[in-house]
Amino acid sequence: MHLLKEVFGMIIIPPAVEAELAEVPGQLDFILEMQFLEIRSPEDSTTITNYKSMLDDGEAEAITLAIELRADFVIMDEWKGRKIAQKAGLNVIGLIGILLVP
Numbered sequence: 001m002h003l004l005k006e007v008f009g010m011i012i013i014p015p016a017v018e019a020e021l022a023e024v025p026g027q028l029d030f031i032l033e034m035q036f037l038e039i040r041s042p043e044d045s046t047t048i049t050n051y052k053s054m055l056d057d058g059e060a061e062a063i064t065l066a067i068e069l070r071a072d073f074v075i076m077d078e079w080k081g082r083k084i085a086q087k088a089g090l091n092v093i094g095l096i097g098i099l100l101v102p
Contacts, residue, residue, distance in 0.1 A: 005036045007098055012038045012069065014061030042068055055081050066090050 004011060013021075018039050021027050031037050042048060042064040051060035059081035066074040067088055074085050077094045085092045 004098065008036075008073070010036050010038060011075070012040050012065065012071070014042055014058070014065045015039060016057035016061040020058045040065065040069075044068060051084065054084060059084075063088060063090065 021031060042061050044064055044067075047064045047067070048060050051063055054060075055063070055078075059076060059078060062074055062076065063081070063085050065071075066085070067090065071090065073091045073093045075094070075098070076082050076085055076092055077096075082092045082094070
């Protein structure tokens with residue numbers, strides 16, 4: 001988690017990703033205590049719905065939010081989500097890629 005803060009400064013996640021993190025006992029509380037994570041809802045429900053036809057809720061909301069915020073990166077490991085995010089013009093990095101950032 002400290003590496004994420006060093007590399008990105010602030011990480012913004014949508015509610016669906018928050019819900020996924022909350023499924024692991026204690027994980028969300030630990031991340032929120034780090035004080036560099038913000039939870040923000042994407043506004044474009046049509047885009048979310050379109051992506052949900054291909055992806056899970058967290059990926060659909062994350063891609064939509066990254067588009068809306070003109071995010072520098074979207075962190076995503078799942079292959080299909082990465083390809084769709086790249087097609088949407090987003091810079092995608094996975095957790096392994098974060099470890100390789102100088």
